[in-house]
Amino acid sequence: xxxxxxxxxxxxxxxxxxxxxxxxxxxxxxxxxxxxxxxxxxxxxxxxxxxxxxxxxxxxxxxxxxxxxxxxxxxxxxxxxxxxxxxxxxxxxxxxxxxxxxxxxxxxxxxxxxxxxxxxxxxxxxxxxxxxxxxxxxxxxxxxxxxxxxxxxxxxxxxxxxxxxxxxxxxxxxxxxxxxxxxxxxxxxxxxxxxxxxxxxxxxxxxxxxxxxxxxxxxxxxxxxxxxxxxxxxxxxxxxx
Amino acid sequence: xxxxxxxxxxxxxxxxxxxxxxxxxxxxxxxxxxxxxxxxxxxxxxxxxxxxxxxxxxxxxxxxxxxxxxxxxxxxxxxxxxxxxxxxxxxxxxxxxxxxxxxxxxxxxxxxxxxxxxxxxxxxxxxxxxxxxxxxxxxxxxxxxxxxxxxxxxxxxxxxxxxxxxxxxxxxxxxxxxxxxxxxxxxxxxxxxxxxxxxxxxxxxxxxxxxxxxxxxxxxxxxxxxxxxxxxxxxxxxxxx
Numbered sequence: 289x290x291x292x293x294x295x296x297x298x299x300x301x302x303x304x305x306x307x308x309x310x311x312x313x314x315x316x317x318x319x320x321x322x323x324x325x326x327x328x329x330x331x332x333x334x335x336x337x338x339x340x341x342x343x344x345x346x347x348x349x350x351x352x353x354x355x356x357x358x359x360x361x362x363x364x365x366x367x368x369x370x371x372x373x374x375x376x377x378x379x380x381x382x383x384x385x386x387x388x389x390x391x392x393x394x395x396x397x398x399x400x401x402x403x404x405x406x407x408x409x410x411x412x413x414x415x416x417x418x419x420x421x422x423x424x425x426x427x428x429x430x431x432x433x434x435x436x437x438x439x440x441x442x443x444x445x446x447x448x449x450x451x452x453x454x455x456x457x458x459x460x461x462x463x464x465x466x467x468x469x470x471x472x473x474x475x476x477x478x479x480x481x482x483x484x485x486x487x488x489x490x491x492x493x494x495x496x497x498x499x500x501x502x503x504x505x506x507x508x509x510x511x512x513x514x515x516x517x518x519x520x521x522x523x524x525x526x527x528x529x
Numbered sequence: 530x531x532x533x534x535x536x537x538x539x540x541x542x543x544x545x546x547x548x549x550x551x552x553x554x555x556x557x558x559x560x561x562x563x564x565x566x567x568x569x570x571x572x573x574x575x576x577x578x579x580x581x582x583x584x585x586x587x588x589x590x591x592x593x594x595x596x597x598x599x600x601x602x603x604x605x606x607x608x609x610x611x612x613x614x615x616x617x618x619x620x621x622x623x624x625x626x627x628x629x630x631x632x633x634x635x636x637x638x639x640x641x642x643x644x645x646x647x648x649x650x651x652x653x654x655x656x657x658x659x660x661x662x663x664x665x666x667x668x669x670x671x672x673x674x675x676x677x678x679x680x681x682x683x684x685x686x687x688x689x690x691x692x693x694x695x696x697x698x699x700x701x702x703x704x705x706x707x708x709x710x711x712x713x714x715x716x717x718x719x720x721x722x723x724x725x726x727x728x729x730x731x732x733x734x735x736x737x738x739x740x741x742x743x744x745x746x747x748x749x750x751x752x753x754x755x756x757x758x759x760x761x762x763x764x765x766x767x768x769x770x
Contacts, residue, residue: 293646293647295648364645369650370650403615406536406611407536407583409536
């Protein structure tokens with residue numbers, strides 16, 4: 289198992305696509321070069337183009353005799369500097385990172401400014417006016433628990449069910465930035481970005497916090513806010529239960 | 530006068546060079562497009578390739594009737610997103626940002642890790658082992674005051690004198706990072722990066738803090754540490770007196 293950190297700015301997301309530069313593609317290439325085996329990793333979260341990770345997870349089977357704990361140093365020497373393996377270890381042969389129960393934490397980072405900030409632009413979304421962080425946090429609390437998150441899911445979803453469980457949801461200031469931090473047992477496609485877009489509608493004064501409860505109960509994507517841009521989103525951690 | 534912020538990673542420094550992508554070159558191009566005049570800005574600090582700025586300063590003369598305070602919005606719409614004008618205002622016709630007396634503040638940011646961090650790599654230097662921040666701060670204090678900084682200056686310097694005044698020098702932790710913050714009335718070429726390289730030699734235990742005093746008194750570049758890599762350096766602010 290590899291824990292993988294990346295700056296998603298210059299990747300077309302995690303998943304291998306023809307001719308595109310992807311995180312999975314870079315990992316496969318480096319592992320194949322290292323082991324001489326034709327290996328394809330399985331990722332825990334197939335993050336979108338532009339989305340970052342402190343700790344995404346990938347697994348693969350290999351014949352390689354390199355000790356699992358040392359594998360990270362060998363593979364890092366072959367990876368470009370916007371993706372790095374931060375931990376490598378052996379796991380059970382039947383471990384599948386998308387079929388095992390897990391808890392994921394995401395952060396969506398926002399800065400409020402009339403103008404672009406070249407020093408923040410890769411890892412935060414710029415909102416042009418002030419946001420009411422307390423109202424956003426109050427609104428986020430309605431998301432906690434097991435709910436049908438259909439309103440917060442891309443309409444193109446192939447998920448069998450849109451019921452998910454959010455364990456915690458907080459909005460707070462971090463220096464000059466605003467951070468939306470959400471922990472849950474599984475997320476739908478685009479769910480955190482739609483949550484972020486909806487909470488910004490509350491923060492800007494377009495709606496009161498209780499609006500988020502109404503959106504949730506309406507189970508209709510058109511009630512929620514826009515899908516917030518990818519550069520603000522970071523997959524912070526995945527814990528397997 | 531323009532205050533300019535930039536992510537220096539993808540620039541070959543400030544100063545215009547043939548065919549190279551530079552901050553000054555992007556500013557000239559945008560101003561010329563906006564005003565139709567053939568203008569070349571004068572920069573306060575000609576930062577090196579890879580060095581960043583929160584607030585570098587550029588001035589120019591123009592016939593343009595755009596109010597100075599609005600100029601920033603017009604020019605930002607023509608600039609790439611790794612450089613942004615954060616303030617624009619009118620100044621005296623005889624104001625020259627390199628001939629006026631000024632106080633500059635620089636920060637050099639370090640993270641200590643055996644492995645690369647894709648989320649920090651653009652704005653911080655990776656040191657492979659732990660550093661003793663208290664000893665580095667103690668060493669930095671020897672730099673305060675008016676001294677001959679010949680030891681901390683690139684040997685290729687064309688400066689008439691290597692005497693400069695450091696007003697404050699501090700080394701402290703900022704979350705997981707270590708920051709060297711230096712404020713002074715003028716700096717020699719590569720001075721902050723050589724200070725950073727020398728303080729890291731103290732932090733790693735190669736020398737005691739008093740070594741910095743000996744380097745200073747020796748007035749010999751070979752006594753100081755290496756020139757630290759550019760990506761850790763940020764020009765934070767320039768104040769004109």
